[in-house]
Amino acid sequence: MRTLNKNLQPDKIAAGWRFKFALTQYSSKPRTEFHLNTYPTLGGGTRTGLGLDFLIRTHLTSAAGSRAADGAAQVVLALTDGRSQDDVAEPAQALRMAGVEVFAVGV
Secondary structure, eight states, rough: OHHHHHHHHHHGOOOOOOOOHHHHHHHHOOOOOOOOTSSOOOOOOOHHHHHHHHHHHHHHGGGGGGGGGOOOOOEEEESSSSSSSSSHHHHHHHHHTTOOOEEEEEE
């Protein structure tokens, strides 16, 4: 979960986000990783393809903590504020080919 927390920080994501979110990690003892007001809202459009490409190159690597080579499931949760302003076909295909499970949530 520590790698996921770092990956979700809005200041580390290439695509523009126009909403705020918080992250809570839980098991037998819940804790807040960051609050809604921790990071400023970013602008710049909805370039989901750019964000997915950035995610593939920067976070889904063994150097960044990916355990795909060990057979661990790779899951991406993409939060978006609308239709992408760029092409998502190529990065989406790369994620499919790598066996990454992708969930998209439109806000």
